[in-house]
Amino acid sequence: MAQVVLGENEGIESALRRFKRQVSRAGIFQDMRKKRHFETPLEKEKRKAVARHKQRRNSGSRSR
Secondary structure, three states: OOOOOOOOOOOHHHHHHHHHHHHHHHOHHHHHHHOOOOOOHHHHHHHHHHHHHHHHHHHHHHOO
């Protein structure tokens, strides 16, 4: 869970920037998008297969 404590003489804008950065690093938005709609087991397997394919394709180009 992302949490930001305001420092003394700290503006709300800078605290909001820090909060957004923490949320982005924690992967909260990605998780929220992933769980927004129900995914059937077939859709889940297809998504994972595409991810594996992308991973293999990216890792193969690095070894050259």
